[in-house]
Amino acid sequence: MTLVKFNPNLNNKKAGLMPGLNDVFDSIFNDTFFSDRMMSRVPAANISESKDHYHVELAAPGLKKEDFxxxxxxxxxxxxxEQTSQNEATERNFKKREFSYNSFVRSFTLPDSADENGIEAKYENGVLCINIPKREEAKVQSRQIEIK
Structure with a gap:
């Protein structure tokens, strides 16, 4: 049996058997190019609820409403x-290109209280806003209660 000393105060790069190899993996997996691409594959969404509606907002700048x-x-x-990318001859060579949504799909499960017949959507300023009305029985009703 071999005992290996472990010192938590040492830097993780120095604690490995091959410090140079750890540097390579750190540079690959911690590179902002890979992490940014993973985060930018689908647009971010905000989901909120008001008294009469559910609201879904999808941040997708650079698109047209016809693209959705x-x-x-x-x-x-x-x-x-679904966008088709057109390769145009340009004089610029990109070192990093972040904003390009070629295609994506986002799916949201509607609650039972949603009224599917009244869904409305609009796209302005790079944000797709979807308003989903609630059914009448699901709307919050408030009333004053008399104290006797």
């Missing part, structure tokens, strides 16, 4: 974009 396709299958709201 919204579909509803049972209680699943699908938002998709």
């Amino acid at each position: 396709k919204l579909s509803l299958e049972r209680d699943l709201l699908n938002i998709s974009v």
Whole structure:
């Protein structure tokens, strides 16, 4: 049996058997190019609720409203974009290119209290806003209660 000393105060790069190899893996997996690409594959979404509606906001700048396709299958709201990228001859060579959504699909499960027939969507200032009305029985009703 071999005992190996472990010192938590040492830097993790020095604690490995091959410090140079750890540097290579750190540079690959901690590179902002890879982490940024993983985060930017689908646009970020905000979901909120008001008294009468549910709201979905999808941040997708640089697109047109014609690029979006919204579909509803049972209680699943699908938002998709399919863009064809056109390779134009330019004089610029990109070192890093972050904003390009070629295609993506986001799906949201609607609650039972949502009224599928009244869904409205608009796209302005790079944000797709979807308003989903609540059914009448699901709306919060408030009233004053008399104290006797």
